[in-house]
Amino acid sequence: MKRFNCADVIPGCDHSYSGETEEELLAAIAAHAVSDHDFDDFTDDHRCMVRGVIKEEA
Ligand SMILES: [Zn+2]
Known part of the structure; x- marks a missing residue:
């Protein structure tokens, strides 16, 4: 399971997302x-930034 906490890139945002695949999360x-x-727009630069802070969870 992969998890993304929006606050890691947008301080103060309390949204978090989890999914089986990075593609699912990125969408x-x-x-x-x-x-x-x-x-x-959500650019390749944004994708790179998000990929950098996605965490693996059991
Ligand atoms: Zn957010």
Whole structure:
């Protein structure tokens, strides 16, 4: 299981996501970034940043 805490990249955001695959997580995170953080687009740079803070959980 992989987990992403949005606060790791957007301090103060209390959303977190978990999923079986990184792709699944990235899809949910991209939607969250656009709708909740007013991102115009979710770019490859953003994906890299997110991948850097995704944690593995048992
Ligand atoms: Zn967030």
